[in-house]
Amino acid sequence: MPAHQPTALNQGPGGTQELLTVPQVMARLQLGRSAVYDLLRTRQLVSITLGRSRRIPTGALTDFIHARLDQEAA
Template identity: 60%
Template sequence: MTAGTELLTVPQVMERLQLGRTAVYDLIRARRIPAPALDHLITTRLDQEAA
């Protein structure tokens, strides 16, 4: 992990993805995830939906 990488809490991920707590824990297995990884996931999903 690089210096300055933002780490998100479960509630922050819940808010960004509009998912419930259980769904988020299923996705990340109770770990914090880097914000760029979440951004990549969101972008990929949006691109898939637009196709």
């Protein structure tokens, strides 16, 4: 299985991918909590679970935004 290589756009300090909380994603997308959880539930936005917490990789958020832009352009 090929390793996921994050692009410079997706990297935080030190070259590692940053994990965002749901409130951080809410602020970046300017959406409410329910809307973000709907995106996670329908797998339009990818997340990982750490204990009882959801974290969204910055790369997943970037991919989601690019996919939506491509849909709008079509």
